Amino acid sequence: MLQSEAVERLVAAARSARERARAPYSNFSVGAAVICADGRIFEGCNIENASYGLTICAERVALFCAVAAGCRDIDAIAIAGPGGEPLSPCGACRQVMLELAPGAQVIMAGDPAPRIRTVEQLLPEAFGNPAPGGTGAA
């Protein structure tokens, strides 16, 4: 569990990443920030494409940046959307969180308070690694 000061710091990082969103098609800017067990923070924003399906969400950008930098232990991810209502991550991002950050706290920035969930709460009865010894199908 992140302390409230760390939650605020991660939310601030997500909000700052949001300012770098590239969202010319939806005009819906999103920022995300992950914190790793070693304290490193990686930020992401949504990046849209004229071929809409190639758009990537802020959460996955932040998670992929962390993994690409060698982080294999992610403690939390904060997400910041427009307005004060907490932004709930899409299904694709939940599936990626399950794989890359299964134990992470998911902090949805909000005013006056963030909503905080576990990945398991957001994606119950998930499909996991089906390989022998994996976490998925029997």
Ligand code: THU
């Ligand atoms: N988006 C995110 O970046 N994260 C979410 O959790 C929901 C949606 C982006 C994708 C797209 O660029 C825009 O928001 C509208 O769906």
